Amino acid sequence: MPQKIFSRDHWPLAQKLADIVYCNPFEESRWELERECLGKDYQERERYVGPGEAEELLAPNLKRLIGLALSLMEPARARLAKVQEVSEAERVAYENLVHFVVYHEFMEKYDKLIEYSLEGKPQPGGVSFFYEYRDRQRYFLSVHAATRFSPEQEGLYFALYYQLRRAWLNIYRYLVGGSEAISALRSRIWSSCFTHDMRRYQRSLYNRMSDIVTLITGPSGTGKELVARAVGMSRFVPFDVQAGRFAVDFGAAFYPLNLSALSPTLIESELFGHRKGAFTGALQDREGYLEECGRFGTVFLDEIGETDASIQVKLLRVLQTRQFQRLGDTALRPFVGKVMAATNRDLPDEIAGGNFREDFYFRLCADRIRTPSLKEVLAGSGDELEVLVRHIAFKVAGPIDGDSLAEESVAWISKNLGQAYRWPGNFRELEQCVRNILIHGSYEAEDLSVSRDDAERVKEGADNSLTANQLLSRYAQEVYRRGGSYEETARVLQVDRRTAKRYVVGVD
Ligand SMILES: Nc1ncnc2c1ncn2[C@@H]1O[C@H](COP(=O)(O)OP(=O)(O)OP(=O)(O)O)[C@@H](O)[C@H]1O
Numbered sequence: 001m002p003q004k005i006f007s008r009d010h011w012p013l014a015q016k017l018a019d020i021v022y023c024n025p026f027e028e029s030r031w032e033l034e035r036e037c038l039g040k041d042y043q044e045r046e047r048y049v050g051p052g053e054a055e056e057l058l059a060p061n062l063k064r065l066i067g068l069a070l071s072l073m074e075p076a077r078a079r080l081a082k083v084q085e086v087s088e089a090e091r092v093a094y095e096n097l098v099h100f101v102v103y104h105e106f107m108e109k110y111d112k113l114i115e116y117s118l119e120g121k122p123q124p125g126g127v128s129f130f131y132e133y134r135d136r137q138r139y140f141l142s143v144h145a146a147t148r149f150s151p152e153q154e155g156l157y158f159a160l161y162y163q164l165r166r167a168w169l170n171i172y173r174y175l176v177g178g179s180e181a182i183s184a185l186r187s188r189i190w191s192s193c194f195t196h197d198m199r200r201y202q203r204s205l206y207n208r209m210s211d212i213v214t215l216i217t218g219p220s221g222t223g224k225e226l227v228a229r230a231v232g233m234s235r236f237v238p239f240d241v242q243a244g245r246f247a248v249d250f251g252a253a254f255y256p257l258n259l260s261a262l263s264p265t266l267i268e269s270e271l272f273g274h275r276k277g278a279f280t281g282a283l284q285d286r287e288g289y290l291e292e293c294g295r296f297g298t299v300f301l302d303e304i305g306e307t308d309a310s311i312q313v314k315l316l317r318v319l320q321t322r323q324f325q326r327l328g329d330t331a332l333r334p335f336v337g338k339v340m341a342a343t344n345r346d347l348p349d350e351i352a353g354g355n356f357r358e359d360f361y362f363r364l365c366a367d368r369i370r371t372p373s374l375k376e377v378l379a380g381s382g383d384e385l386e387v388l389v390r391h392i393a394f395k396v397a398g399p400i401d402g403d404s405l406a407e408e409s410v411a412w413i414s415k416n417l418g419q420a421y422r423w424p425g426n427f428r429e430l431e432q433c434v435r436n437i438l439i440h441g442s443y444e445a446e447d448l449s450v451s452r453d454d455a456e457r458v459k460e461g462a463d464n465s466l467t468a469n470q471l472l473s474r475y476a477q478e479v480y481r482r483g484g485s486y487e488e489t490a491r492v493l494q495v496d497r498r499t500a501k502r503y504v505v506g507v508d
Helices: 011-020 028-041 051-080 088-105 107-118 129-141 151-174 180-194 198-203 224-232 264-272 309-321 347-352 358-364 374-379 384-416 426-440 446-461 468-483 486-493 497-505
Strands: 214-217 254-258 298-302 323-325 332-334 338-343 367-370
Touching: 011 028, 011 051, 011 088, 028 051, 051 088, 088 107, 088 129, 088 151, 107 151, 129 151, 151 180, 151 224, 180 224, 180 367, 180 374, 214 224, 224 254, 224 298, 224 338, 254 264, 264 309, 264 323, 309 323, 309 358, 347 358, 374 384, 374 426, 384 426, 468 486, 468 497, 486 497
Parallel strands: 214 338, 214 367, 254 298, 298 338
Antiparallel strands: 323 332
């Protein structure tokens, strides 16, 4: 018969605190739980926007939560040492409190390790704080056979904590903004790393995520590559307890390839590798990304919508069979890593137009992330423009003049572009806008004049007999007349070149 280790007073709080471990930290439910645990001691936090600020804003509540957890754990530990049998519910809650506390106690050490990796330095002398971590965890867990971890479990949780910390930092490091749209994007990235069910993830899924392809879609300049990096660099990497180090350096396990910039042969050579003499210039055998990336690496296929049919077929085969051949070689080699892909094209549209294989598309889209346009990001939040401009201004002008450039830029944008501006180039355009303001004191937003004039022109010619497609076509023709090319039209309309041409030439 199990005996209680938490007192009746402590038990409800212990359960709530333990549940925090499984929350997506970018979801409101996490803050609700914190609020419930801390009651009147909860400090309402500001919306946070970037890595440094996030830590500062979270610290006061986090400190209190850790204190609270420890105040429940110590008496529970003392009881645990005395009881014969403990209930499963209490065992799990106790174990989760241990995770919560130990993870946060070692956070700074993980941060150092992450910093090293991002700077391309090796893990300093192996990862020596593993032993400190293990002793601390054993202090809580080894008092009873039911809670004691095996050496494998000790290594596993050490690696899971590391992954959690990387994911948290990577998501903040790369994505700036406090709007709902950006918060939702962060939450979605977190799910891509851990799924929506952390319990399942830590039980078994951490080892099975390679097979899931992540497809990132969204307009140009909205941070698709940033998202890919955040997911790719936050993958589970096991810790080798014997060797005292992680299996790979996460910072070196991300392999980006822009498919629109390379010829099909080069793409194949980069991805699949080649044998000496496979083509002119193949002077020796070479491993491709699919081989090099290994089990914990990620190959990122940017601009997947631009790939020609032959590459689509080959990639489909790799995803289906998890095997590939080097160029000029017949030996089949296994692919064991993860694939991510991104495009600003509307792939269902491309499929309808015969430019993209449907079977390939369905192999790509098990996990989809859509990056919001800048217009969407700004629409939901009053001060988001300032937040983003400040980030850019500090990057461009540095700490001494960041503030003044941010102020000047926000004032100029508000006065000259206003809220109606579409920002067709999205975040990338905003970056250029701030740079222009730094250099010239102004920014020429070509899109604005084009769209106003064109809208007038389209209206003039339109009568009630036009279909929506004909109206769209007229608009596209006006944009084409001004821009002078299908590329420019495609940019302004935010569609791909082929679609732009279809509208200009006339649909239906
Ligand atoms: N939320 C964001 N926070 C910080 N920087 C951002 C954000 N979104 C975009 N950026 C910046 O905008 C620029 C473009 O981002 P990125 O190259 O990732 O866009 P993309 O969607 O991949 O574009 P494309 O489709 O043209 O390849 C980069 O300088 C990136 O740092």
